[in-house]
Amino acid sequence: MLYNAAMKKIVILISGRGSNMQAIVEAAKAQQWPAQIAAVISNRADAEGLVFARSHHIPTAAVVSKDYSTREQFDAVLLKTIEQFAPDLVVLAGFMRILTPGFVNHYAGRMLNIHPSLLPDFKGLHTHRQALQAGVTEHGVTVHLVTAELDHGPILDQARVAVLPDDTEDSLADRVLEQEHLLYPRVIRQIVEGKLSLPG
Secondary structure, eight states: OOOOTTSEEEEEEESSSOHHHHHHHHHHHHTTOSEEEEEEEESSTTOHHHHHHHHTTOOEEEOOGGGOSSHHHHHHHHHHHHHTTOOSEEEESSOOOOOOHHHHHHTTTSEEEEESSOTTSSOSSOHHHHHHHHTOSEEEEEEEEOOSSTTOSOEEEEEEEEOOTTOOHHHHHHHHHHHHHHHHHHHHHHHHTTSSOOOO
16 A cells, blocks of 8 residues: 555554564554554564564564663664654554653654553553452453553553453463454554544
């Protein structure tokens, strides 16, 4: 699909296989969003998701985090790389880096993240383990705007999953991931179609 001025440009950041990125790419194509996936960028050169993106003729880049001695140096190069694609939205999809406040502020109001819990519950890592240890009956996933405080930005939407008595971390993670692949594309589509306004 050719890009035109009315279309939103989206840059997606990944660190691994990028299953949420794949769900977004496939939904954008199948549902004919008024948007272009302008690039997929990873902090790992060997990220499996880059192979998928290239197979769909999406430009890719790798800014390898271990090549930089400070977070500030890495973020400066990452920002410069992203800006080559002039994005309207920056979408974090399994991007396993904590970004500096300066980077986050540059994309304030137009950078999204998906987190595998019902925020504000269970921030950080190992959310499914946290949910099971807490004994909750309901778990899920949240799409939110990124702010300088980790997993704390304004919530855009959530999807809920029942916690079953025999759930393990893996079984719960699998069901939550299914909802991630539905929720994230739905929220992004609402944004690019002008049906969801971003706070701030």
